[in-house]
Amino acid sequence: MIAVRSVGSMPTDLAQPRNASLAKLPGETVLTRIPSGASDCDKFLVMLVTIGRIAVDGERATARSYISEAYPRGDQVGRDRGVFEDELVFRDGRWLFKKRTFRYLSRA
Secondary structure (H helix, E strand, O other): OEEOOEEOOEEHHHOOOOOOOOOOOOHHHHHHHHHHHHHHOOOOOEEEEEEEEEEEEOOEEEEEEEEEEEEEEOOEEEEEEEEEEEEEEEEOOEEEEEEEEEEEEEEO
């Protein structure tokens, strides 16, 4: 299981950097280095995550969040949208991901 930790509102354990120079770093390090390392990127990425639902039932919870990305794809702008479906459990005073699935809603 993955601990739900965050820097801002993004779970650090789930950080998946697209910049190859950042890809080998742990999630928390990546999130703190992206602003200073952004000048190393010759491309852009815009990511918006919206929480759609969180339902808590005792020490279990389910959550749904929607993601929208815009990024360069050749001379076009790629636009992907998807949904995360999460199952969480509360253990030792913190919420942990038990299961996380992702499904594309659209790719353009």
